[in-house]
Amino acid sequence: MKSFLLNQYSLLESKIFRFAIVFGGGIFSFLFLYVFEPYGIHRVSGTEKLITVALYSGIGTIALALQFILVQPLIFKKYTLLGTILWLGLSFILIGATSTGVNAYLFNNGVIELHRFIAFLGIIFSINIIPTTFIVILHYHYITSKRLRNALQLNESIKHNVTRKNQEKRITIHSQNKNNDLEIALSDLIFMCAADNYVDVHYSDNGTIRHKLLRNSLSSIEKDLHCYPTILRCHKSYIVNKEKIKAIQGNAAGYKLKLKETHELIPVSRSLNQKIATLLN
Structure with a gap:
């Protein structure tokens, strides 16, 4: 209650x-x-x-x-x-x-x-x-x-949406600390979340889920990766890879994204509620 x-x-x-x-x-x-x-x-x-x-x-x-x-x-x-x-x-x-x-x-x-x-x-x-x-x-x-x-x-749209695989595309997520950048395949990225002055990057490494703290801001990383259409800033504290979205949950509190390879539910900013369908396509 x-x-x-x-x-x-x-x-x-x-x-x-x-x-x-x-x-x-x-x-x-x-x-x-x-x-x-x-x-x-x-x-x-x-x-x-x-x-x-x-x-x-x-x-x-x-x-x-x-x-x-x-x-x-x-x-x-x-x-x-x-x-x-x-x-x-x-x-x-x-x-x-x-x-x-x-x-x-x-x-x-x-x-x-x-x-x-x-x-x-x-x-x-x-x-x-x-x-x-x-x-x-x-x-x-x-x-x-x-x-x-x-x-x-x-x-239903997610189930029937055939996405292009990005196995060949690699991205570099930069850290403000030298020699601490993270380079991974775009298709391995699951989500990123803000953690004080760091960004916690969750990704798949040969089937094993890992995460790495990078000293940076989500806004800076979002700007670096803006050219990749599968990267979505869905909340002030979260960035997700749209290819990893498995399902969406909705109630009076708003929407949450259920991702592949993780049990964590990712919140969607209420300012995006009206255009979530457009953003996910």
């Missing part, structure tokens, strides 16, 4: 979703408050009612805009399912706080009382928890299903 909740999940990364929850939520709250008249709104009518509803929904919308548009990019470095749930829950608490403040200003001589805040939270959670949970679950399963379908299609 813990690992499931810590899966990467991109809903909050969507600007469309963030703007929808801010401004869509503002419109919904205005209509809901105007029609059902909670929070003491039933005490007023006409223009006064319109102003009261506008204060509740307007200040709530400003609070959500600050949370989702201004503060969120400063806090989130990695988006997970658990983080999404907690962040949405915080938005309910924030709306409860703003509603309590507006209610105190309009109907309680500016006095904020804890029991009113708890009452507002109860109303807000009861209204929003079911549709919000439904949206998150629906989106999570939609993204997972979409990436699984894409992975299956790509796997």
